[in-house]
Amino acid sequence: QSVFKELRNFFIFLIFNFISQFFSRLTERFVNGVDILMDTFWRIWTDLLDVLGIDASNLTHYFSPAAIANNPTRALLLIGAILLAYWFLSLFLGFFFYLLHMLFGRFFWIARVALFTLSCIYILQKYEGDPEHAVLPLCFVVAVYFMTGPVGFYWRRNSNSSLEEKMDHLDSQIRLLNIRLSRVIENLDRGSDQ
Secondary structure, three states: OHHHHHHHHHHHHHHHHHHHHHHHHHHHHHHHHHHHHHHHHHHHHHHHHHHHOOOHHHOHHHHOHHHHHHOHHHHHHHHHHHHHHHHHHHHHHHHHHHHHHHHHHHHHHHHHHHHHHHHHHHHHHHOOOOHHHHHHHHHHHHHHHHHOOOOOHHHHOOOOOOHHHHHHHHHHHHHHHHHHHHHHHHHHHHHHHO
16 A cells, blocks of 8 residues: 555656646747747847947947937937837737737637736746846736736727717716715715704
């Protein structure tokens, strides 16, 4: 009987060891793949900045107040580059989440949760020894997660209701609130009379 328990414990240990090694290798490969993707995007972005005349290897130079004071056109280029980056990011995220929304339909939330989980795993694995540097990327991931949720553009865009219908709905909500408020006031008056 004790030999059977020892064998069972040994096999359970082997199974858990195999599972942990499998997931650690899987996360390492995932992090490596995302690193390659981010490196590709960074190279495209630096090439675009080079075309605009901005030295991408020394971006902190463009943020210094002395450089902006000496060359105001550099400030305009920097503002243009930031707006261009925001535009490209919004286009990319818009297309990506529209594609996911089309593929998954009602089950888009599963893709959102999976991407959120994988993004958090990537960031935590990438900044494993330096948690202070993981805060900003995690905040960005959480912001993207909530922007693609029910308050995001992808959920509001499919509402076919017109402005009049929305106003009617708002008007009915106000009427309901007024009815409830009058009931509460009546109950308070009854309570004070007793």
